[in-house]
Amino acid sequence: MADDLTIQTGRKDGGIVIDDDWPGYSLELFNYPKHYSGDLECVYIPHGVIMDRTERLARNIMGDLGDHDIVVLCVLKAGYQFCADLVERIKALSRNSDHTLPMSVNFIRLKSYVNDQSTEDLHIVGAEDLSFLTGKNVLIVEAIVDTGKTMKTLLKHVEAFRPKMIKVAGLLVKRVPNSSGCLPDYVGFEIPNRFVVGYALDYNEYFRDLNHICVISESGKLKYKV
Numbered sequence: 001m002a003d004d005l006t007i008q009t010g011r012k013d014g015g016i017v018i019d020d021d022w023p024g025y026s027l028e029l030f031n032y033p034k035h036y037s038g039d040l041e042c043v044y045i046p047h048g049v050i051m052d053r054t055e056r057l058a059r060n061i062m063g064d065l066g067d068h069d070i071v072v073l074c075v076l077k078a079g080y081q082f083c084a085d086l087v088e089r090i091k092a093l094s095r096n097s098d099h100t101l102p103m104s105v106n107f108i109r110l111k112s113y114v115n116d117q118s119t120e121d122l123h124i125v126g127a128e129d130l131s132f133l134t135g136k137n138v139l140i141v142e143a144i145v146d147t148g149k150t151m152k153t154l155l156k157h158v159e160a161f162r163p164k165m166i167k168v169a170g171l172l173v174k175r176v177p178n179s180s181g182c183l184p185d186y187v188g189f190e191i192p193n194r195f196v197v198g199y200a201l202d203y204n205e206y207f208r209d210l211n212h213i214c215v216i217s218e219s220g221k222l223k224y225k226v
Contacts, residue, residue, distance in 0.1 A: 015173060015187030016053060018044075022192070024215060032210055039220030044196055045189060045213040050171070051085065053188045057169060058089035060186060061139070065167070066099030070137045073158070076109040077208070078143035081200035082171040082188075086141060106132070110150055124157060133163045140166065143201055146174040146193075148182030155182070172196070172213075195221075 024042030032040070074083035087105060094100045109125035138158060145151050151168065158166060170184035176193050197203050198210030206224045207216070 015190045017190045018192065020175075020192045027214075030212060032212065032214070036207065036210070036220070039207075039217055039223060040197075041215040041217045043212045044191070044194070044215050047199070047211040050188070050199060050213065054082065054085050054171075055089050057186050057188060058086055058093055061086075061167075061169065062090060062093045062097070062099055062101055065137065065139070066097075066101050068137050069102045070104075070139050071133060071163075072103055072105045073133075073138055073140045074105060074107045075140065075142045075154070076107050078201050079141050079171075080107075082143050083141040086169060108154075110154065124154070130158060130161045133158060133161045136163050137165045138163045138167070140168045142168065142170045142184065143199075144172040144174060144196075145170045145182070145184060146176050147178050151184075152182045171199075172201075 022044075024044045025046065027040060027043060030043050030046065032043075072083065072087060074080060083105070087103065090101055090103065108130075109123075111123045111125070140154065140158070142151065151170075155166065155168075167186070168184040169186040171188040173183060173187050173190045174193055175190060194215050195203070196213050197207035197216050198212050198214045200208050201213065202208045203216055203221065204224050204226050207214075
């Protein structure tokens with residue numbers, strides 16, 4: 001995969017850029033739940049690559065924020081796996097270095113998708129009172145950013161509680177023509193405009209039990225459409 005991926009250096013920690021013509025890996029090369037047979041096109045980002053990239057992001061976050069107390073705000077539901085793995089790697093670095101990063105973890109839920117389409121109707125659950133963020137260093141952990149409208153709305157909401165600092169870590173940033181330009185400070189991968197599932201990313205609540213990030217097939221979309 002190294003020949004097909006390049007590092008984007010135009011902005012801080014822009015992530016590993018996956019080209020538009022990247023075909024992914026054959027499903028036959030990996031283990032995945034057989035109840036999804038026929039529902040997937042390919043393995044787009046293998047689990048091991050996600051883990052390695054997450055560790056690198058943890059090191060970057062430690063380098064920037066080490067010795068500062070932070071509040072991790074995990075965006076559910078899709079962000080729970082990335083957040084758990086990222087926090088675990090930050091904890092490991094804190095145990096084995098001169099720097100430490102005291103953390104507390106809180107959760108917020110966003111919902112803006114129906115089937116494979118992002119909608120203008122954004123629901124924020126569990127965010128009625130974020131007063132505990134006042135004066136704190138906040139790290140928002142999100143699974144995927146596409147148009148950036150959802151992230152922009154969330155940032156505006158969080159800013160209203162006057163935190164000391166806000167940083168955003170996003171596992172995936174999707175290249176879309178109508179992007180708002182609202183990008184995370186720490187990016188795992190920049191991907192083409194394809195609908196991906198797995199590693200807690202879902203399609204109508206299915207596919208969260210995939211370890212790898214995969215591209216859903218058209219038949220899979222029809223099968224689980226609501």
